[in-house]
Amino acid sequence: SQKIEQNSEALNIQEGKTATLTCNYTxxxxxxxxxYRQDPGRGPVFLLLIxxxxxxxxxxxxxxxxxxxxxxxxxxxxxxQPADSATYLCALGNFGNEKLTFGTGTRxxxxx
Amino acid sequence: DTAVxxxxxxxxxxxxxxxxxxxEQNLGHDTMYWYKQDSKKFLKIMFSYNNKELIINETVPNxxxxxxxxxxxxxxxxxxxxxxxxxxxxxxxxxxxxxSYGYTFGSGTRLTVV
Numbered sequence: 001s002q003k004i005e006q007n008s009e010a011l012n013i014q015e016g017k018t019a020t021l022t023c024n025y026t027x028x029x030x031x032x033x034x035x036y037r038q039d040p041g042r043g044p045v046f047l048l049l050i051x052x053x054x055x056x057x058x059x060x061x062x063x064x065x066x067x068x069x070x071x072x073x074x075x076x077x078x079x080x081q082p083a084d085s086a087t088y089l090c091a092l093g094n095f096g097n098e099k100l101t102f103g104t105g106t107r108x109x110x111x112x
Numbered sequence: 113d114t115a116v117x118x119x120x121x122x123x124x125x126x127x128x129x130x131x132x133x134x135x136e137q138n139l140g141h142d143t144m145y146w147y148k149q150d151s152k153k154f155l156k157i158m159f160s161y162n163n164k165e166l167i168i169n170e171t172v173p174n175x176x177x178x179x180x181x182x183x184x185x186x187x188x189x190x191x192x193x194x195x196x197x198x199x200x201x202x203x204x205x206x207x208x209x210x211x212s213y214g215y216t217f218g219s220g221t222r223l224t225v226v
Contacts, residue, residue: 046214
């Protein structure tokens with residue numbers, strides 16, 4: 001069965017460092033992958049989308065990579081700030097199927 | 113404000129009751145969804161509608177019935193509530209072609225069945 005795993009349930013990073021979150025999947029060939037941020041008591045907020053034929057996407061301090069051979073996506077936040085503390089979710093989908101399947105999430109804490 | 117809005121935000125009810133959650137989006141999106149987030153924060157799709165037509169119906173008990181009166185609204189009715197239905201329910205919307213666009217989520221409805 002399809003499985004999407006995010007590297008760790010919780011990750012603590014010192015302010016100013018780069019936070020790297022991992023999303024691994026098995027038994028799945030997604031056409032695209034998305035990353036979301038979720039704050040406590042709120043709904044997920046869309047951050048970035050990357051397609052299977054793209055290796056890397058950037059948006060301000062965020063960078064996403066997508067390796068379909070390794071079946072893995074990495075999500076980087078550079079120059080991390082305490083305001084970046086949240087749960088980050090990866091989600092996978094395919095063309096012609098309006099369904100996103102979400103990973104288990106990583107709770108990121110940036111320590112001042 | 114443009115958004116996906118859900119009501120109510122909190123819902124506490126007894127087992128066996130019937131309840132509804134309403135969702136509205138004013139983003140002009142064609143597709144709307146219901147997701148369930150359990151106590152372990154795992155988000156799982158329940159239903160999806162595109163222009164009022166049901167396109168995704170995951171393995172969800174028949175006690176859950178979505179209704180879409182128009183493409184801006186997607187309501188969720190739950191009959192005979194059970195303890196295991198306690199969770200946060202999220203409504204979301206997107207333009208058709210989720211491969212190009214992200215979802216916009218509502219702020220969730222925390223359902224507690226006692």
